[in-house]
Amino acid sequence: MNLNAPLPKRCSILIVGAGIQGLSLAFNLAERGVRDILVLDAGYWQGGASGRNGTLIRGAFSSVEWTRFFAYSNQLWHGLSRRLGENVMYSMRGYSMIGERTATAELLHRTREVHRECGIDSQLLAPAQLRRVLPALAHERVSAALHLPGSGVAPHHAAMHAYHKACERLGVTLRYRTPVAAIDRSAGRVSGVRVGEQRIDADVVVLAGGANSNALAQMAGVPLEGYPMRLEAMALEPTRPLIGPAVALLDRLCYMHQTARGEVVGGAEVAERPQDTLNADVPVMAATAKAYMEMFPQLGQARILRQWAGLVHISPDFGPLLGAHPALPGLFVSAGWCYGHAGAPAAGELLARAIVEGTVDERMKPFAVERFVQGRPVVEPGIVLSHFE
Ligand SMILES: Cc1cc2nc3c(=O)[nH]c(=O)nc-3n(C[C@H](O)[C@H](O)[C@H](O)COP(=O)(O)OP(=O)(O)OC[C@H]3O[C@@H](n4cnc5c(N)ncnc54)[C@H](O)[C@@H]3O)c2cc1C
Incomplete structure (x- = not known):
């Protein structure tokens, strides 16, 4: 060029x-x-x-409209390397949506019905299954977990x-x-x-x-x-493999996954933060750290390596x-x-x-x-x- x-x-x-x-x-x-x-x-x-971005690719949501659109996109991700002639490094490691509150558990049960209607393979995980998929999760806090085996991540x-x-x-x-x-x-x-x-x-x-x-x-x-909105993410220093699938902690609007290097990358969304700066923001880092430590207590030992922000457009x-x-x-x-x-x-x-x-x-x-x-x-x-x- x-x-x-x-x-x-x-x-x-x-x-x-x-x-x-x-x-x-x-x-x-x-x-x-x-x-x-x-x-x-x-x-x-x-x-x-x-x-x-956090590089997460979720192939289904809770509404029919979002699910049909993003399921199709996820399907296209599966064949994208072949089509583009370059490796997009898509990793189909699964995507777990975790609910803590009763209302969120009810939503995840309704979501499963939407997925069934749309022909999406998703599974409400029983406690023993959840322990196998996410052994490091604080299971006592979880009221429901819905897992999408066909979703994953692809580095941006x-x-x-x-x-x-x-x-x-x-x-x-x-x-x-x-x-x-x-x-x-x-x-x-x-x-x-x-x-x-x-x-x-x-x-x-x-x-x-x-x-x-x-x-x-x-x-x-x-x-x-x-309007424009700021989203943030941070990477922790590498740890041994703790988190297999991509994870959405729905009640905290926190998204995360562990990279091949062992870094946990993700971020929680916090309302009312500045919208127009890419500077580091302590309240968001604190909210993310709190979510990690409460839901994956072993991450409490890991230090924050870096933090960054980006601006998106929100309808x-x-x-x-x-x-x-x-x-x-x-x-x-x-x-x-x-x-x-x-x-x-x-x-x-x-x-x-x-x-x-x-x-x-x-x-x-x-x-x-x-x-x-x-x-x-x-x-x-x-x-x-x-x-x-
Ligand atoms: C921290 C963070 C985490 C995220 N995590 C995820 C995730 O895990 N999964 C997911 O799906 N999404 C995630 N997102 C959202 C995702 O990154 C965005 O939705 C997506 O990148 C939007 O792509 P875009 O091409 O619309 O915008 P951008 O990538 O922002 O591209 C817009 C481009 O337009 C250009 N532009 C603007 N004005 C002009 C102009 N006047 N003339 C010429 N060029 C112009 C800009 O320079 C810019 O390069 C995340 C975002 C952030 C910030």
Whole structure:
């Protein structure tokens, strides 16, 4: 890739943002034969949330809508290395959702029914089974555990590298440190973008700008629900293997797994923290450490190696905003991603089909950009329960 090559004066599809959403979409478009795709990113490779996440891939949630979408994405993860021609290092180690409160146990039982309805293999673990799957867990605190054997983790650097390489191989033009400063329209539709003084004509513009999505929508003169939110993670010094599957401690909004190096990586979400800084934040580290020590007491001996934060874009119902923007023909959106690493393979494929073929897949339909003005938010009880109770 020649980073200094001049920007083209026109392209067919211009994607703003080279995070995993932008790259997955570019790959899927190119795979469908679209040519002259241009992806512009204001920052550096992996500089957004796609290079800062916990790498967990959960193939089912508590609502039918989320489960159908993320199950499809997880299925695509399984074959992604072969498709991209690079190893995304997906590890199907299973994913355990742990409930402590009675209400969460009830939710997990209802969730199991949703999974059955959607044909997902998930298991409510009896105490003896849970001891086998997660021996280091403080079992006396657990009221229910739902295990997804087909889910897992994939390191973000491997996935981002694989998407990047596949895009290059298929002729996608990628540019970093190239901020889009304006989005133009003419004759009632989107017509291109501006980078500094240069104008680039485009038939289609896609907003995949992560935490900056509202500012991008403003540039295009269209409304977009949602707001930027900060998420944090930390890595502990390596310990012997203690935690096999990926784990979600639902009552603490804490996600974690143990890497091949033995580091436990994860983080708890704490409400009301600053939204616009990547600095270390002691209250979040403390909440994460408390969750680890109460639920995996042996981690109390391990020191924190490093901590980091990233910014994501959150929609009012915490679900993705995916599809055509109703207010401006030619403008498409992939935003609202708090599980955008897990969701990238499905989002890229389904959005590419919407752009190229004009078809809106049933799994994507619930996440339409206009659902809030139409009064059709998607209720995902797992997330709403944790955030509001
Ligand atoms: C600490 C943390 C843990 C997480 N854990 C998980 C997890 O375990 N599993 C999971 O599925 N998800 C997780 N996530 C969420 C996941 O990382 C995001 O949902 C996903 O990376 C979003 O991808 P994206 O491409 O939409 O955004 P980003 O990766 O943020 O990419 C957006 C890009 O747009 C660019 N951009 C913005 N404005 C402009 C502009 N004007 N011009 C050009 N470019 C622009 C930015 O530079 C950026 O590179 C986590 C996030 C964080 C921060």
